[in-house]
Amino acid sequence: MRRAKKYLRPVKPLDSYRLMGCTRYETGSDGLRYKVHHIRAAAKEYRCPGCNGIIAVGTAHEVAWTEEGWFGAAAGRDERRHWHTGCWRARGHRR
Numbered sequence: 070m071r072r073a074k075k076y077l078r079p080v081k082p083l084d085s086y087r088l089m090g091c092t093r094y095e096t097g098s099d100g101l102r103y104k105v106h107h108i109r110a111a112a113k114e115y116r117c118p119g120c121n122g123i124i125a126v127g128t129a130h131e132v133a134w135t136e137e138g139w140f141g142a143a144a145g146r147d148e149r150r151h152w153h154t155g156c157w158r159a160r161g162h163r164r
């Protein structure tokens with residue numbers, strides 16, 4: 070099933086991935102540009118790479134990946150990580 074991402078609209082609040090209304094770019098401390106999506110509610114549990122803790126179902130959080138990594142855009146998307154919002158924000162300040 071293919072959909073043009075540009076026309077993605079949060080019409081059906083059932084699938085959390087459809088709710089990713091705001092995508093933004095952030096430059097990480099590694100100099101790579103990351104795409105960051107704000108997720109309003111986790112559809113399942115994820116492990117946050119920032120604190121190694123669990124992001125519980127239903128928790129608002131961030132998913133981030135880079136398309137500028139060593140292995141290219143597709144690999145970057147496969148490597149996307151779910152972060153607690155606070156952990157993601159703190160990440161850039163920690164060196």
Ligand SMILES: [Zn+2]
Binds near residue numbers: 119120121156
């Ligand atoms: Zn965390």
